[in-house]
Amino acid sequence: MPSAAKQAATSSIEHSHHYPPADQEPAKSSLARFLWPSEFETERDRLILGNGASELIDLVIRMAPRGTWRPGPFYTQYKEYERSARNNGFELLPFAGNDRANVACLVNPCNPTGDYLELDELKAWIASNVLPGGYAIIDESMQPWHSEQFREHSLTSQREYVEALYREQGISVFVMHSWTKLWCCTGLRLGSVVCPTAEHMRAIKKIQVPWSVNTVALAFLNAVVDDTAYLRDTWELTPLWRKETVDRLQSLFPDWVFHGRDFLSWIWIDTRDESVAQRAVELARAAGVPVRSGGPGYNLPTFIRVAVRHPAKVDVLVEALQKLR
Structure with missing residues (x-):
């Protein structure tokens, strides 16, 4: 665990007699600045934090249009998406097949197989596998390991593409992150999702349990994004x-x-x-x-x-x- 962020988390215990901020600030803006160093002020309204990615996966799939669900093109992937889809009554389609789904979820890089799609391949997969009006959930939890240029290879950099897809086909693209892997803090439970629009973010916020992310996790996140x-x-x-x-x-x-x-x-x-x-x-x-x-x-x-x-x-x-x- 990064030492400065660990110290910030430890010190935050002194403030635990207060509720954590309901707007998740300043940690949310700090993460936005990490994801979009130049455009964070215009992008941050599409971002929301959660109690691990697992909470946000479940919230997004609960909001999604009902019908069919399919995983990414790899023979297996992280199972939380399938678990949530099953629990929410979706018909589960196999990873191999030609049928487009109401909701499609792809883990990229794929945990555990190690497969990876570049941006053009990722966009082609979304076009071939998501029905108009559907949801595409792309898990990029392992993306930041890519390199110092990870942002350029991430779907978070593709706002114009995401907006056009939603405007022209009604397809909503969500980019999911679990931050507990990169920063070795699995016990803190810390995740985020970048939504296609600010309206999608507010829809998640409406059904999210209040004070979902605790004081310690927020303090950790606010500090760790600066640990270059x-x-x-x-x-x-x-x-x-x-x-x-x-x-x-x-x-x-x-x-x-x-x-x-x-x-x-x-x-x-x-x-x-x-x-x-x-x-x-x-x-x-x-x-x-x-x-x-x-x-x-x-x-x-x-x-x-x-x-x-x-x-x-x-x-x-x-x-x-x-x-x-």
């Missing part, structure tokens, strides 16, 4: 550590298949053997460096997901996995 050194380290070290981890594991297990772009903070690995994957999970957990199984939730039991971590922790993981050989 932390982001520089993230952009510099993540691809280096990821490549080193892939190289080391690949030398041990040449039959394993490694997936994902080089900037991602995790590695999606097909061990090609369910028993090997399960044993890898057990060995890593016992060594104190747990990895995720692809079995629960994704029903892909030959896969594991390994986080990109400091080389010293990778040493522990590699030593533990030596027992698989």
Whole structure:
């Protein structure tokens, strides 16, 4: 967790006898400035914060036109969108198919598979998969790892496209973020969504529980967006550590298949053997460096997901996995 933001969160406890600000300020404006350094004043009215992305996912899908729902074009993705769609009575369509849906949700970069669509590919997918009057929800939680130029590759930079799509076809594009991954604060629950218009934002605000984001999380966010050194380290070290981890594991297990772009903070690995994957999970957990199984939730039991971590922790993981050989 970034140290200055952690200190700001800790200090904010002194103000916990007050309700958090209902307008989420000044944290909301600070995040807007982070997303749109030059245009934040005109863009911030499309932005709303939530108690993790999970709250906002559910709120947006509750507002969406009823009918069919489909996931992105990848064989699996983060399951919270599917869970919310099922709970709200949508007919679930498979990821592969030609039918456009009332609501389509794409995680980009895709967690866990590591697939990634550039902006032109993303726009083509929306055009092919969302019905007129429908919702497109694009999860860009892992987008900021891309590089220092992540904003240029993000759908948040495409206001004219989003406005034209809504004006001409009635398609509403929402860009979702979970900020707890980038800034290592999962316990604080902090997310946001960029709406197609300010009217959409106000519609979410109307059904959102008051004071959804607590004082500590708001203080953390307000401080962390200014920690440029932390982001520089993230952009510099993540691809280096990821490549080193892939190289080391690949030398041990040449039959394993490694997936994902080089900037991602995790590695999606097909061990090609369910028993090997399960044993890898057990060995890593016992060594104190747990990895995720692809079995629960994704029903892909030959896969594991390994986080990109400091080389010293990778040493522990590699030593533990030596027992698989």
